[in-house]
Amino acid sequence: MSEKLQILIYGYGNPGRQDDGLGNHFVEKIKAWAHEKGLANISFDSNYQLNIEDAAEISDKDIVVFVDASIEDIESFELEEITPDAKVEFSMHAVSASYVVHLCRDIYQKSPKSFLLHVKGYEWEFMEGITEKAMGNFEKAFEYLKPMLLNPQKLLNYQ
Numbered sequence: 001m002s003e004k005l006q007i008l009i010y011g012y013g014n015p016g017r018q019d020d021g022l023g024n025h026f027v028e029k030i031k032a033w034a035h036e037k038g039l040a041n042i043s044f045d046s047n048y049q050l051n052i053e054d055a056a057e058i059s060d061k062d063i064v065v066f067v068d069a070s071i072e073d074i075e076s077f078e079l080e081e082i083t084p085d086a087k088v089e090f091s092m093h094a095v096s097a098s099y100v101v102h103l104c105r106d107i108y109q110k111s112p113k114s115f116l117l118h119v120k121g122y123e124w125e126f127m128e129g130i131t132e133k134a135m136g137n138f139e140k141a142f143e144y145l146k147p148m149l150l151n152p153q154k155l156l157n158y159q
Contacts, residue, residue, distance in 0.1 A: 004041035005062040005152040008112075010054070011046040013069050019121025019134040022069040026119065029142060034149065042149060049094035055103035061112045063155050065145065066097040069134070070118035077141035081158060082114040113156055117141055 009030050011023030027046040034042045045057060050066070058064045066082070084105050085098035101114045120137045121130075130138065148154045 007042045007063045008061045009044050009065050011067040014048050018123040020069050022119045023067040026067040050100050054100045058104050059108035059110045064112045064114040067117045069121035074120050076120050076137035078118045
């Protein structure tokens, strides 16, 4: 493949609710790192939540990594491939990452290889600042993803 794979890192969450801001913080840090490395094939976005309009944003990408804080019972972080899912999981105006990928496939006939990077969070109060324990998980996830962004074939072949 002569041209570089187009990658989108999309973090979401509420930075005003402690660890819920992990996704947004991830985008800020990985953006600075990618710029330092000269990785022009990676684009970035962040928001409070995913919306149906995000299907258009991912339609011209080869790989999409959604990043979100997690309350799930995981060790520190988890990277999982997203399977498009037509099940609508509305939460106010938000939709799930799998539904965004489903819409992209149905509307634009495009299916970027998509992942959800869950980063374990602990505190969700209305205040800014990520907890120290969650920042430890953040660093582990950040270090894990960097080699994959340097060699995107690793993400394309990820099982």
